[in-house]
Amino acid sequence: MLRTEFIRNHTELVKKGLIKRNWTEERCGILQEVIALDDQRKKIQTSSDSVLHEMNVLSGKIGEMYKSGNREEAETLKTKVGQLKETSKDLESQLKEAKEKIEQKLFAIPNVPNSLVPAGKSEEDNEVYKDWESPLPKLGDGAMAHWELAEKYNLIDFKLGVKIAGSGFPLFRNKGSKLQRALINFFLDEASAAGYEEVVPPHLVNTASATATGNLPDKEGQMYVAERDELYLIPTAEVPVTNIFRDVILNESDFPQKLTAYTPCFRREAGSYGSDVKGLNRVHQFDKIEIVQISHPDESYKIQQEMLDHVEGLLQKLELPYRILRLCGGDLTFTSALTYDFEVYSAAQKKWLEVSSVSNFETYQSNRLKLRYKDSEGKKHLAHTLNGSALALARIIAAILENNQTEQGIKVPAVLVPYIGFDWIN
RNA sequence: GGAAGAGUGGCAGAGCUGGUUUAAUGCACCGGUCUUGAAAACCGGCGUACGUUAACGCGUACCGGGGGUUCGAAUCCCUCCUCUUCCGCCA
Numbered sequence: 339m340l341r342t343e344f345i346r347n348h349t350e351l352v353k354k355g356l357i358k359r360n361w362t363e364e365r366c367g368i369l370q371e372v373i374a375l376d377d378q379r380k381k382i383q384t385s386s387d388s389v390l391h392e393m394n395v396l397s398g399k400i401g402e403m404y405k406s407g408n409r410e411e412a413e414t415l416k417t418k419v420g421q422l423k424e425t426s427k428d429l430e431s432q433l434k435e436a437k438e439k440i441e442q443k444l445f446a447i448p449n450v451p452n453s454l455v456p457a458g459k460s461e462e463d464n465e466v467y468k469d470w471e472s473p474l475p476k477l478g479d480g481a482m483a484h485w486e487l488a489e490k491y492n493l494i495d496f497k498l499g500v501k502i503a504g505s506g507f508p509l510f511r512n513k514g515s516k517l518q519r520a521l522i523n524f525f526l527d528e529a530s531a532a533g534y535e536e537v538v539p540p541h542l543v544n545t546a547s548a549t550a551t552g553n554l555p556d557k558e559g560q561m562y563v564a565e566r567d568e569l570y571l572i573p574t575a576e577v578p579v580t581n582i583f584r585d586v587i588l589n590e591s592d593f594p595q596k597l598t599a600y601t602p603c604f605r606r607e608a609g610s611y612g613s614d615v616k617g618l619n620r621v622h623q624f625d626k627i628e629i630v631q632i633s634h635p636d637e638s639y640k641i642q643q644e645m646l647d648h649v650e651g652l653l654q655k656l657e658l659p660y661r662i663l664r665l666c667g668g669d670l671t672f673t674s675a676l677t678y679d680f681e682v683y684s685a686a687q688k689k690w691l692e693v694s695s696v697s698n699f700e701t702y703q704s705n706r707l708k709l710r711y712k713d714s715e716g717k718k719h720l721a722h723t724l725n726g727s728a729l730a731l732a733r734i735i736a737a738i739l740e741n742n743q744t745e746q747g748i749k750v751p752a753v754l755v756p757y758i759g760f761d762w763i764n
Numbered sequence: 765g766g767a768a769g770a771g772u773g774g775c776a777g778a779g780c781u782g783g784u785u786u787a788a789u790g791c792a793c794c795g796g797u798c799u800u801g802a803a804a805a806c807c808g809g810c811g812u813a814c815g816u817u818a819a820c821g822c823g824u825a826c827c828g829g830g831g832g833u834u835c836g837a838a839u840c841c842c843u844c845c846u847c848u849u850c851c852g853c854c855a
Contacts, residue, residue, distance in 0.1 A: 383815050387824040394786085394824090397836040401783040404835095416835045423835085587812095716794095718812095 339444040339552075339706050341720075342376045345369055355450030358667035360459055372443045379436040386429040393422050445555065449702040451667055452639075452676040458666025467678060468662040475659060475685045475741050483686045484736040485617030487743060488514060491763050494618070506607065506622035508732075513763045517738070517750075518625065520757035521731055522600050525627040525652065529728060532648050534598035534629055539578035541601055542569040547581040550707045552673045562604045571604035575628035576725045580703060583632055588711040588721060594641060595632035598728070600625065617736060619691065624732035630725045632709065635701070638722035642676065642698045645726045649680055649694050652729055655753045658737050659683040661690065675700045682733065686740040691733040696726030739763075 345352055353366045396419050403412040456465045488494035493514025499507040510518050530536055548554040548570045553561060562571040572578055579599050588595070603626050618624075629648065633641045646662070653660040665677040674697040681690035701720035704710070710718045742749040747764025755761055 380815065383824085387815060390824055393835080398783075400835050404783085412835080419835045 339441075339702065340447055340449070341701075341705055342372060342440065342444070345447075346373050346376070349373070352447075352450055356448070358451050358455060358457060359448060359670065360668050368443055368447060372440060372447075375436060375440045375443065379433065379440060382429055382433045382436055386426065386433055389422055389426045389429060393419055393426065396422070448670075448672045449675050449699065451670055452698070454664065454676055455670060456664060456666045459668040460666075461669045463666040464669055464679070465664040465666065466661060467664040470659045470661045470683065472659070474683055477685050477740075477743065481686045481740070482743060483617065484684070484739040487739045487748065488617070491748065493517070493739070493763065496617070504622070506620070508618065508621060508623075513758075513760070514735075516758050517735060517754070517763070518731060520754045521734060522625060522627065523757050524754060525728055526598065526600055528648070528652060528655075529598035529627060529629055532596075532629075534596040537579060537582075537597055537599045539572075539575060539582075539599055539601065541572055541578075543572055543577050543581065544569060547577060547584070550584050551577045551580050551703060552706065553577060556672065559608055560606055562606060572601060573605050574603050574626060574727075575599040575601040576630065579628060579630045580707065580723060580725065583704075583709045583721075583723075584707045586707075586709055587718065588632070588709075590634065590711055590713055593632070593634045593711070593721075594637065595630075597630045598627060599630075600627045602626075603730075618732040619687075619689075619736065621732055624730060626730045627728050628725060629728045630723070632704075633722045633724065634711070635719065635722050638698050638700065638724060639676075642678075642696060642724055645696050645724060645728075646678055649696060649726060649728050653680065653682065653693075656734070656738065656751045657753075658734070658741065658751075660693075671695075671697060673697075673699050673702050675702065680729075682737040684733075684737045684740050686743070687736075691737060693729050693733045693737075694727040697724065699723045699725075 340352065349369055352369055356366050356369075357363075396415050400412045400415050400419070403409070403415070456463065458464065482490065485494070485496065488496075491514075492512050493510065495509045495511055496505075499505075499509040502509065526536060542564060545554065545568055548561070553570070553573065557573075561573055563569070564571065570577075578601075579597050582597070583595070602623055604623055607620055607622060629645060631641050631645065650660070650662070660680055660682050663679045663681065665671075665674075665679060670677055677695055677697040679692050680694035680696075682693045683689075684691050700722050703723045704720040707723070709721050709723065711721050712718055738751065739748055742751070747762045750758055750761055750763065
């Protein structure tokens with residue numbers, strides 16, 4: 339979330355950002371509301387502190403009086419402190435209420451988009467940052483969609499997935515599951531080579547973690563919940579990995595922190611329907627390798643570029659046609675300042691499928707995380723957080739199957755052969 | 765899951781028969797004196813957040829989290845979490 343001080347000192351800037359996200363003028367009134375509530379909070383804080391101070395002083399005196407045997411006066415003071423306590427309790431609850439109100443408002447204010455973010459209402463308005471220049475692959479008339487190929491070569495059993503769990507939980511088998519494993523290892527090795535430390539985080543997280551990355555309260559409906567234990571199944575490795583840095587103060591020399599993790603991702607995808615959810619296009623459980631960086635504020639945009647290059651390299655090595663989009667104000671994630679999406683062309687469906695999203699959150703996440711660093715003078719500042727998928731597996735598999743299909747079977751991308759141990763799926 | 769014990773500032777470690785402890789002391793760290801330089805010794809500093817102030821400061825809260833008793837709680841009570849040990853179960 340944004341800092342109240344930031345909203346106070348840069349109201350116009352924040353407002354411009356909200357308007358880029360297609361907020362109306364009226365809706366932006368929330369900024370003034372936050373400032374007004376914060377003014378109120380400060381006043382309450384001041385009076386509460388002074389009452390507490392007086393109570394502390396008087397309690398000290400009572401102690402001295404008891405020692406000197408001055409019981410009567412002590413009793414008088416006790417009554418007085420008793421009255422102060424009433425006031426104090428009242429102020430305390432007012433303070434709590436004010437803080438909650440402010441936080442509630444802050445949760446409703448998204449990040450300020452970077453100046454590079456194009457104006458726009460929906461995904462239609464996203465800017466093609468880098469297009470696929472060569473001709474797109476064209477398949478013959480008999481071309482099959484990936485779910486047909488998966489059945490033909492016995493790679494994925496969607497029906498068994500339904501039997502065991504439900505729709506959207508594919509069961510990979512045979513060479514399908516080997517392809518899955520090969521991709522995971524390939525992506526992790528590439529991330530390691532690029533200097534990311536590999537971690538295996540918990541796949542369930544507690545309320546504090548889910549809140550710190552902003553999945554709670556706003557996206558509660560998108561997560562699976564293990565209610566009995568108050569745990570959430572992770573929708574992305576971003577949640578556990580970023581939370582490594584919750585309540586952490588780094589030294590400047592610790593930058594950049596680079597972490598990668600493979601995890602399954604669980605998403606309820608409530609409200610999705612139609613051809614979007616066919617086959618592997620949108621599933622409740624999929625595997626993803628995530629890259630996360632924590633950076634100095636001055637470096638984060640350079641680092642985001644570096645992350646883009648990394649993801650781009652993966653797609654080139656897999657020989658998949660791709661394009662990069664710069665998300666417009668209307669499509670930009672709530673918490674992000676600048677996001678690039680990677681889409682891979684799935685030739686049989688003749689569709690672009692999103693396989694990665696690389697975002698710079700600036701201080702929006704770190705403020706909730708309380709992730710800071712000490713500068714050379716020992717002053718504390720919020721760090722910048724970034725993350726990206728490198729990559730999401732299900733749709734990559736869909737694209738590989740469709741694009742590489744031939745009469746003889748499906749050609750395995752050369753870079754995966756050492757991982758998988760064969761050239762053809764047939 | 766059951767039983768017992770423990771959770772204190774970067775670390776170690778007092779305090780825990782409630783009130784000059786708003787946390788001793790040591791180590792680490794930073795600055796200074798001394799020294800050709802360093803070490804040692806000595807002197808000083810050394811947490812986080814919020815409020816207040818032009819500033820120096822001052823105030824408040826924080827001794828695992830939350831709640832309670834009391835004029836006053838690190839210290840007593842309740843509850844939750846975590847760790848250690850023992851038992852049970854188990855890949």
